[in-house]
Amino acid sequence: CFKCVRFTSEVACEGDLGAFERGGHTQIATGIGEAVKNEFSGNIIEICPVGALTSKPFRYQIRTWLANKTASVCNFCADGCNLTLWTAKNKIHRATSRRNDQVDQGWICDKGRFGVDLVNHPQRITSPLLKKSGQKIEISWDEAYEYASKSFKTIKERQGGTAFAALGSAHCSNEDNYVLQKFFRTVIGTNHIDHRVFYKNPLPGSDSSKFQTSYSMTNSIQDIEKTELIFVLGCDLTVEHPILGLRVKKAVNKLGAILVVANNRGTKIGKFASQEIIYKFGSEVSFLNALANQLVEKGMVRSEKVKIQPDYENWLKNYSLEKTAKQCGINALEIESLAKLLGESKSCLVLIGRDVITHSYNLDVVEAVLNLGYLTGLFGKKFSGINLLWEYCNSQGALDMGLLPDRLPGLIPLSDKGYRAKLEQAWNAKIPDQPGYTLKQILEAIHRGEVKCLYVLQEDLINNYPDREFVKTALTQLELLVVQTILPGELTQMAHLVLPGLSYAEKNGTYTSVERRVQKTQAAFKPLGNAKPDWQILSELSLWMQGPFVHYSSQEITDEIAALVPGYSGMQYDKLTFSGDRPSLNGQPDISEFQLKRTEYRPVAASDKYPLVLLTGNLVYHSGTLS
Numbered sequence: 001c002f003k004c005v006r007f008t009s010e011v012a013c014e015g016d017l018g019a020f021e022r023g024g025h026t027q028i029a030t031g032i033g034e035a036v037k038n039e040f041s042g043n044i045i046e047i048c049p050v051g052a053l054t055s056k057p058f059r060y061q062i063r064t065w066l067a068n069k070t071a072s073v074c075n076f077c078a079d080g081c082n083l084t085l086w087t088a089k090n091k092i093h094r095a096t097s098r099r100n101d102q103v104d105q106g107w108i109c110d111k112g113r114f115g116v117d118l119v120n121h122p123q124r125i126t127s128p129l130l131k132k133s134g135q136k137i138e139i140s141w142d143e144a145y146e147y148a149s150k151s152f153k154t155i156k157e158r159q160g161g162t163a164f165a166a167l168g169s170a171h172c173s174n175e176d177n178y179v180l181q182k183f184f185r186t187v188i189g190t191n192h193i194d195h196r197v198f199y200k201n202p203l204p205g206s207d208s209s210k211f212q213t214s215y216s217m218t219n220s221i222q223d224i225e226k227t228e229l230i231f232v233l234g235c236d237l238t239v240e241h242p243i244l245g246l247r248v249k250k251a252v253n254k255l256g257a258i259l260v261v262a263n264n265r266g267t268k269i270g271k272f273a274s275q276e277i278i279y280k281f282g283s284e285v286s287f288l289n290a291l292a293n294q295l296v297e298k299g300m301v302r303s304e305k306v307k308i309q310p311d312y313e314n315w316l317k318n319y320s321l322e323k324t325a326k327q328c329g330i331n332a333l334e335i336e337s338l339a340k341l342l343g344e345s346k347s348c349l350v351l352i353g354r355d356v357i358t359h360s361y362n363l364d365v366v367e368a369v370l371n372l373g374y375l376t377g378l379f380g381k382k383f384s385g386i387n388l389l390w391e392y393c394n395s396q397g398a399l400d401m402g403l404l405p406d407r408l409p410g411l412i413p414l415s416d417k418g419y420r421a422k423l424e425q426a427w428n429a430k431i432p433d434q435p436g437y438t439l440k441q442i443l444e445a446i447h448r449g450e451v452k453c454l455y456v457l458q459e460d461l462i463n464n465y466p467d468r469e470f471v472k473t474a475l476t477q478l479e480l481l482v483v484q485t486i487l488p489g490e491l492t493q494m495a496h497l498v499l500p501g502l503s504y505a506e507k508n509g510t511y512t513s514v515e516r517r518v519q520k521t522q523a524a525f526k527p528l529g530n531a532k533p534d535w536q537i538l539s540e541l542s543l544w545m546q547g548p549f550v551h552y553s554s555q556e557i558t559d560e561i562a563a564l565v566p567g568y569s570g571m572q573y574d575k576l577t578f579s580g581d582r583p584s585l586n587g588q589p590d591i592s593e594f595q596l597k598r599t600e601y602r603p604v605a606a607s608d609k610y611p612l613v614l615l616t617g618n619l620v621y622h623s624g625t626l627s
């Protein structure tokens with residue numbers, strides 16, 4: 001029927017399958033010596049109507065008509081593709097697409113399709129483990145809670161709440177993360193809370209302006225199909241966000257959108273671009289300032305709402321075409337033509353990815369993009385906007401749930417007395433008013449002997465943080481390391497207490513995707529062994545500590561989030577449909593108070609000893625270490 005051939009050429013736009021020979025001799029095959037290599041290859045199994053293409057890990061495992069099917073959401077990247085999990089005998093056997101036209105249009109990438117075996121891993125931790133004489137021994141939940149609560153009380157009485165720090169996870173549900181920060185803010189009394197394990201200088205920083213508190217996508221995924229110009233900046237889109245990559249390919253190939261890709265290295269999405277600009281590593285700010293200069297110099301700033309001070313205009317002149325082109329290692333014409341496109345397009349969507357988020361001067365780059373957005377009138381324009389693409393399935397939710405040392409849920413600054421008082425009243429407890437430490441500062445504080453206890457929720461701190469040895473030496477200095485996770489590893493080996501949590505497939509909850517779509521997941525099968533939902537472990541710990549709260553269901557927590565977290569109102573669990581909803585927190589920022597910033601170019605320092613720069617990133621089939 002050629003469905004598979006058409007999928008690879010018309011949807012995935014890779015053309016790695018073809019129909020060879022003629023008539024009755026026609027064969028579906030790849031080119032000689034080639035394989036189907038596109039990141040959406042598994043979809044051809046799902047659309048093959050005759051079972052000619054089958055899934056190697058799945059075929060003949062179970063009778064499909066006897067399997068239970070559960071609606072879920074992918075737990076890898078932040079795109080939030082909808083899945084159906086096929087389970088039998090407490091095991092996931094496969095994941096297939098559950099079409100949601102607002103998100104995935106019925107396609108899922110191979111990571112989401114084949115990565116579910118993580119849940120069935122034979123080494124899953126199913127009982128609490130206590131370290132005794134260098135060995136881990138299985139203990140009961142009561143023993144685990146008693147040990148944890150007594151140790152917490154001892155440290156707290158001796159050194160106060162600031163001797164504690166907590167690390168949440170961009171792979172856990174909103175409910176898990178919400179209860180984690182609530183526990184540490186109210187029961188323990190610390191704001192040393194973070195989740196941004198991949199970065200040493202994370203966004204949003206404490207110095208991020210009010211305007212940038214909308215760190216997220218301002219557009220929907222569907223807007224990608226409706227815009228005229230797509231500008232991908234510092235993002236390996238097909239790897240970091242496969243579904244967004246698919247939408248961009250569709251917008252370009254079928255709907256006539258213009259694509260410009262700019263990064264410090266070539267990426268796969270670049271071959272679909274009408275212009276691919278590869279600038280020198282670290283020269284982003286200079287490149288963006290030069291674009292702004294071109295817009296002003298050539299009179300392409302047309303909106304009367306845009307106010308440019310003469311001294312700002314003079315400052316921009318420092319970023320002349322020739323000088324900047326040299327700094328960036330590109331041709332001046334590349335800057336000129338992109339500025340023209342930005343100035344003339346009726347709508348433009350900017351997608352910013354990991355290479356900006358992990359940049360040494362990430363805040364400067366974001367500010368420079370915002371300047372550009374302001375000058376081109378992107379804010380408030382239909383199908384236009386600046387979109388910061390967080391990486392993991394609940395990165396956005398972890399931010400929104402307040403897993404930050406200086407912000408409460410809803411990204412509200414800790415210094416907002418009114419909101420803090422509202423939470424204190426609802427939680428019936430005091431919240432410390434001093435900002436806590438970021439993860440980097442937490443690790444430094446452990447080295448100084450200031451932080452004595454670290455609680456890690458489903459995060460592989462040792463392997464994900466950019467400096468393994470620094471983490472490991474810090475962990476050896478802790479008086480108490482509690483790790484709540486599903487799989488063993490170096491971190492659980494070092495932990496004093498290991499508490500078995502659940503994977504996304506075994507618990508109910510909600511996740512907030514890259515476009516701030518809140519989607520719910522359901523437990524597809526019973527928890528393995530004695531493992532418990534992560535929110536429940538924290539809630540029971542609160543009981544053992546005589547804390548001010550206890551929760552009896554994940555649904556109850558979702559409803560509390562809906563009642564208390566700005567932008568999540570109306571998100572009650574039973575009202576949420578399985579295609580999810582976008583809360584009102586999303587939207588175009590108010591530009592009335594926007595001020596152009598002088599984002600000065602600062603070269604990223606290299607030394608004689610270390611003249612090379614190592615760029616890190618994900619591969620499509622390897623998305624961090626998960627947990």
Ligand code: SF4
Pocket residue numbers: 074075076077078079080081108109110111112113241242243244
């Ligand atoms: S694109 Fe992202 S969310 Fe969708 S299936 Fe792949 S990894 Fe999962």
